[in-house]
Amino acid sequence: MPNNVSYRAQRAIAPFSLTVLLLTLFISGCGLAPNQSQVDDDVSESEGLGLDNAIAGSTQTAAETISYVFAQDTANRYSKQELTELNSSALYAKVGDNPSTTLVLGVTEQHNGVSLQQWYTANEALIVRNGRLIRSEGLPQNIRYTANTQADPLGCWLNQTPSAKITPEQRPCATRWHSQQDIELASGRVVRLSTVSQFRWGTPTTINTPLRGAQAVQHLIETVTTDAGHQWQNQYWFQPQNKPYGVGHVVKTEQQLALGHSAVSGTLTLEEARY
Amino acid sequence: MSRLTEILVAGLTVALALSPVLAAHAQQTKAHQTKAQENVTVTIDAPQHTQSIVFEGEPRLSQLTERLRWQDVYWPGARLCSQTVQNKLEARRAAAVAQLQLLQGVYQQQQDDTLSNATQALIEQVKQWPLLGGYSNSTQQGLQPALIPTTLQRNWALLAKHQPYQLSVGEAPQSVHWVGLTQEPGEYAYAQQPLAKWLGERQQAQQVDSTDTWEVTINGNINRVDEYSTQRPPLQLQPGAILYSGFPAAQLPQGFADVNKRLLELLQYWDHNGGSQQEGLPCS
Numbered sequence: 036m037p038n039n040v041s042y043r044a045q046r047a048i049a050p051f052s053l054t055v056l057l058l059t060l061f062i063s064g065c066g067l068a069p070n071q072s073q074v075d076d077d078v079s080e081s082e083g084l085g086l087d088n089a090i091a092g093s094t095q096t097a098a099e100t101i102s103y104v105f106a107q108d109t110a111n112r113y114s115k116q117e118l119t120e121l122n123s124s125a126l127y128a129k130v131g132d133n134p135s136t137t138l139v140l141g142v143t144e145q146h147n148g149v150s151l152q153q154w155y156t157a158n159e160a161l162i163v164r165n166g167r168l169i170r171s172e173g174l175p176q177n178i179r180y181t182a183n184t185q186a187d188p189l190g191c192w193l194n195q196t197p198s199a200k201i202t203p204e205q206r207p208c209a210t211r212w213h214s215q216q217d218i219e220l221a222s223g224r225v226v227r228l229s230t231v232s233q234f235r236w237g238t239p240t241t242i243n244t245p246l247r248g249a250q251a252v253q254h255l256i257e258t259v260t261t262d263a264g265h266q267w268q269n270q271y272w273f274q275p276q277n278k279p280y281g282v283g284h285v286v287k288t289e290q291q292l293a294l295g296h297s298a299v300s301g302t303l304t305l306e307e308a309r310y
Numbered sequence: 311m312s313r314l315t316e317i318l319v320a321g322l323t324v325a326l327a328l329s330p331v332l333a334a335h336a337q338q339t340k341a342h343q344t345k346a347q348e349n350v351t352v353t354i355d356a357p358q359h360t361q362s363i364v365f366e367g368e369p370r371l372s373q374l375t376e377r378l379r380w381q382d383v384y385w386p387g388a389r390l391c392s393q394t395v396q397n398k399l400e401a402r403r404a405a406a407v408a409q410l411q412l413l414q415g416v417y418q419q420q421q422d423d424t425l426s427n428a429t430q431a432l433i434e435q436v437k438q439w440p441l442l443g444g445y446s447n448s449t450q451q452g453l454q455p456a457l458i459p460t461t462l463q464r465n466w467a468l469l470a471k472h473q474p475y476q477l478s479v480g481e482a483p484q485s486v487h488w489v490g491l492t493q494e495p496g497e498y499a500y501a502q503q504p505l506a507k508w509l510g511e512r513q514q515a516q517q518v519d520s521t522d523t524w525e526v527t528i529n530g531n532i533n534r535v536d537e538y539s540t541q542r543p544p545l546q547l548q549p550g551a552i553l554y555s556g557f558p559a560a561q562l563p564q565g566f567a568d569v570n571k572r573l574l575e576l577l578q579y580w581d582h583n584g585g586s587q588q589e590g591l592p593c594s
Contacts, residue, residue: 162456
């Protein structure tokens with residue numbers, strides 16, 4: 036765990052880091068990188084077939100990220116004022132009972148009823164498709180791959196509202212989904228989970244958001260069963276968009292990261308901070 | 311000569327003296343501008359479509375990966391290759407084959423037919439291994455596309471002098487490969503089970519003694535498989551892994567101690583997506 040000194044330093048530089056991150060995303064996305072040719076030349080020359088580097092593994096990367104989101108010992112949750120000043124959408128994220136932190140939206144795209152978002156801290160990224168975390172990068176352990184996302188009915192469910200008039204046979208969205216996840220542990224080993232998801236409605240409720248206040252939301256419960264017989268629930272509280280090809284807005288979600296393979300496994304909670 | 315004439319003459323002299331310097335500077339500027347605008351060709355080799363793109367100037371890595379944002383890509387298996395790197399890799403392969411040929415000669419001299427034949431079979435394997443000379447990102451193979459644009463170090467420029475480039479991506483691996491000193495090298499279905507158990511069952515089926523075996527994971531890590539390991543939980547077979555059964559150290563003559571290491575280093579560049587076997591691609 037990080038010591039207090041490093042945490043204080045991190046908290047102090049956090050707004051700066053986010054600014055730098057957004058600036059870097061902008062610059063590199065635009066391809067404006069003056070005077071980098073020589074640097075990149077050196078990088079390319081030294082790392083092409085860089086065998087020693089390849090053998091080193093990902094342990095170092097994991098160690099560096101510990102002070103960012105998923106194992107920090109104090110909350111890094113932006114205040115209402117900070118969120119207002121932020122020039123981006125934001126999420127609060129936390130794992131298990133750990134303190135929560137703030138992520139900013141780096142990329143968002145919608146295409147044929149599918150929403151793809153990339154959320155960032157200074158050194159970590161969560162890739163969310165229609166409200167589901169399908170990949171992560173830079174964490175101590177990562178979801179490297181989620182299979183069969185094209186057939187994932189979650190996006191369909193996020194545009195529905197439960198209705199007593201609709202029988203289970205008339206439901207417009209599939210109720211089962213088969214997938215597979217490759218999870219890379221901090222050791223670099225990969226665990227492959229084959230899963231079956233089943234969806235059902237929960238109870239509509241109200242959730243408080245920092246800037247939009249209380250929001251009425253639908254509740255969807257996804258029961259996930261692995262081929263080894265483990266079972267857990269992912270939950271989604273959302274507002275349907277009710278538009279053709281629209282994607283419902285997830286106000287809060289709880290998703291299982293992995294099954295007890297390391298200290299950071301557990302339930303990942305993502306909540307709307309700034310819409 | 312009037313004062314004005316003197317000044318004009320002096321100015322002309324200075325201009326003439328500096329003209330080669332100025333011309334050289336102008337040439338350099340022009341060359342720099344030409345270089346900056348040099349086109350770079352990249353072939354994206356993805357399942358169901360191969361696409362060749364010509365970039366104006368040297369693109370950043372993110373400009374390639376962003377094009378695949380909506381594709382179902384298994385990023386740990388992604389490889390960025392250039393013709394320059396592929397040539398280096400082929401030179402390494404040739405050196406490894408040459409070393410194996412020398413080793414086979416030694417076994418022949420020692421009249422050890424078993425090892426001589428096994429080495430000959432291995433030589434043929436190594437020549438056929440699908441290898442793709444990928445750049446590594448300083449810690450491991452594979453790409454992390456969301457983090458690439460966050461720093462310039464991750465977001466390399468694809469230099470014109472190394473082109474053409476090839477970005478090979480594929481689907482999640484459903485198999486492992488077993489190569490080296492095995493009677494049945496090839497592709498096997500991936501199964502979730504302890505690595506040593508998987509290997510032991512197949513060695514038993516081949517009625518061979520256990521050999522020294524290593525795994526090369528899809529992200530380029532090399533681990534020795536120790537069937538007597540008491541590690542709990544035991545190491546599990548990894549999807550996409552390459553298992554290499556090599557020469558036991560005791561059977562390697564003096565001067566050949568690094569044979570296994572050289573071959574393992576080649577196997578880190580195993581082509582998981584088949585891009586090295588398609589004709590017409592930069593790294594095929």
